[in-house]
Amino acid sequence: MKSLLLLALAAGLSGCTTLPLPPEAAGITLTTEPSAAIAFYPPKFVSAGGSLELAGYVYRAPYARSTAHSHLDITFLGAGGRALRRETAEFSPHDLRAKTPRTLPQPGHYRVLLSPLPAGTVKIEVRAHDGPHAPAT
Numbered sequence: 001m002k003s004l005l006l007l008a009l010a011a012g013l014s015g016c017t018t019l020p021l022p023p024e025a026a027g028i029t030l031t032t033e034p035s036a037a038i039a040f041y042p043p044k045f046v047s048a049g050g051s052l053e054l055a056g057y058v059y060r061a062p063y064a065r066s067t068a069h070s071h072l073d074i075t076f077l078g079a080g081g082r083a084l085r086r087e088t089a090e091f092s093p094h095d096l097r098a099k100t101p102r103t104l105p106q107p108g109h110y111r112v113l114l115s116p117l118p119a120g121t122v123k124i125e126v127r128a129h130d131g132p133h134a135p136a137t
Contacts, residue, residue: 017109025052025114029123032056035057038072038128041107051115057107060096067108068095074112084118088133097135116122 025045034042043056052121054074059068072089091108099106 035128
């Protein structure tokens with residue numbers, strides 16, 4: 001009983017509250033695409049401070065040496081797969097390394113403010129990308 005009370009108190013003090021998601025988020029599909037260095041835990045929508053955010057965790061893919069040059073590309077898609085908006089996001093810590101050779105690397109966390117969502121968004125793709133983008137020509 002005492003541990004349940006401590007858990008409830010810790011959850012209340014953490015500042016993270018679960019609020020109902022806005023109706024426009026209900027019909028949006030979330031997908032992820034890993035890279036050679038980054039893999040995903042499933043992302044989720046979070047309502048924080050009246051704003052809609054996308055939150056998730058990434059981890060270093062097996063056999064990847066480093067995630068230091070990786071980032072996330074987030075694409076908001078409309079009906080028919082048309083791109084409505086693209087953003088780049090970072091995760092933290094950026095270089096997902098194990099603290100010792102015998103431990104697993106800690107996951108990285110990301111949060112992206114989605115408000116306002118592009119009108120007509122039906123899908124959000126979160127893709128891991130290793131290295132910089134090619135300059136636009």
